[in-house]
Amino acid sequence: MKVVDLRSDTMTRPTSAMSQAMAEAEVGDDVFGEDPTVNALEKMAADRMGKEAALFVASGTMGNLVSLLAHCGRGEEIILGSFAHTFYFEQGGSAAVGGIHPRTLPNQPDGKLNLSDIEGAIRADNVHFPRTRLIVLENTHNLCGGYPLDTDYMKAVGDVARRHGLKIHVDGARFFNAAVALDVPAAQLAAEADSVSFCLSKGLAAPVGSVVCGSHDFISEARRARKILGGGMRQAGVLAAAGIVALNEMVDRLADDHANARKLAEGLAEMPGVSIDPTRIHTNIVYFEVKRKDMTVEELVKRLDDNGARMLPVGPGRIRAVTHYHISSDDIDYVLGVAAKILN
Numbered sequence: 001m002k003v004v005d006l007r008s009d010t011m012t013r014p015t016s017a018m019s020q021a022m023a024e025a026e027v028g029d030d031v032f033g034e035d036p037t038v039n040a041l042e043k044m045a046a047d048r049m050g051k052e053a054a055l056f057v058a059s060g061t062m063g064n065l066v067s068l069l070a071h072c073g074r075g076e077e078i079i080l081g082s083f084a085h086t087f088y089f090e091q092g093g094s095a096a097v098g099g100i101h102p103r104t105l106p107n108q109p110d111g112k113l114n115l116s117d118i119e120g121a122i123r124a125d126n127v128h129f130p131r132t133r134l135i136v137l138e139n140t141h142n143l144c145g146g147y148p149l150d151t152d153y154m155k156a157v158g159d160v161a162r163r164h165g166l167k168i169h170v171d172g173a174r175f176f177n178a179a180v181a182l183d184v185p186a187a188q189l190a191a192e193a194d195s196v197s198f199c200l201s202k203g204l205a206a207p208v209g210s211v212v213c214g215s216h217d218f219i220s221e222a223r224r225a226r227k228i229l230g231g232g233m234r235q236a237g238v239l240a241a242a243g244i245v246a247l248n249e250m251v252d253r254l255a256d257d258h259a260n261a262r263k264l265a266e267g268l269a270e271m272p273g274v275s276i277d278p279t280r281i282h283t284n285i286v287y288f289e290v291k292r293k294d295m296t297v298e299e300l301v302k303r304l305d306d307n308g309a310r311m312l313p314v315g316p317g318r319i320r321a322v323t324h325y326h327i328s329s330d331d332i333d334y335v336l337g338v339a340a341k342i343l344n
Ligand code: TLP
Pocket: 007, 008, 009, 010, 058, 059, 060, 061, 062, 085, 086, 089, 138, 140, 141, 142, 171, 173, 174, 199, 201, 210
């Protein structure tokens, strides 16, 4: 049976160009800084983001954690959205490992934090308070429907941060989806950020890895943090080789994923009991709500799955579908056909 797996863009498998590059990668001990392929990937990523330096890490979670550890000391505070992946899905790692105190603010439906909320959350210099160090943003915003944060918003948050001597970290797991959707160079979108982490292993289809970008000083702190977390990966060039292919070949095509996500949303919007506004779909993540008397969301997901259309139930009444490299426009037709049979 044909299976169209829309549970996540983490399902992507390496392309044949990636497999070949991995097999042929020149490697060395990266903890000694001697893996030429890792060094090449880090240089390339830093250039793409307009930053001085970069660090290859095992995952998006590790990228965020090393960044927060590099920016903040124990007892210091970060401001972030209550739907931020870093807050919601990363086991509270920055608190557990780094003693970093999270101050959460409501995410707006488009993933933004209100500037006035940010201003209001910044701590005064007072012996009772933790010190605010960092604002954490997410671009695109996963739980807020893959919304991209634009350059104007980044500038506005940058102004607040500078006025108060704060740094900005961007969880850019899908940063290139944002850049492609907004049609701006990644470096321009990253200009206000002191650090950005992006994933190679989501829409860009590499099998493993993320990259953190920032200043030389920040990256040397992040490198120390990566080491204490056990993330010194030795001949990691075999993985970085796929990352180089990902950056060279897989960025521009993200526009296809966005078009497929919009098409999926438009099709779903026609079905009874489904609520979704397709005009809100800007990148590759589609959330929709289902209210039916004849089946629960779990039953619907099971029936979709039994018929080769895999999606993720995410909380009461809500389902997520994510488009990626292995999903074609025909696959979307197939999924819509399956959904129509079950729902109509
Ligand atoms: N997100 C995964 C799940 O953890 C939910 C997914 O399937 O979307 N930041 C953001 C915005 C993410 O969406 C993710 C992964 C991460 C960080 C963590 O990346 P990994 O899984 O590589 O640690």
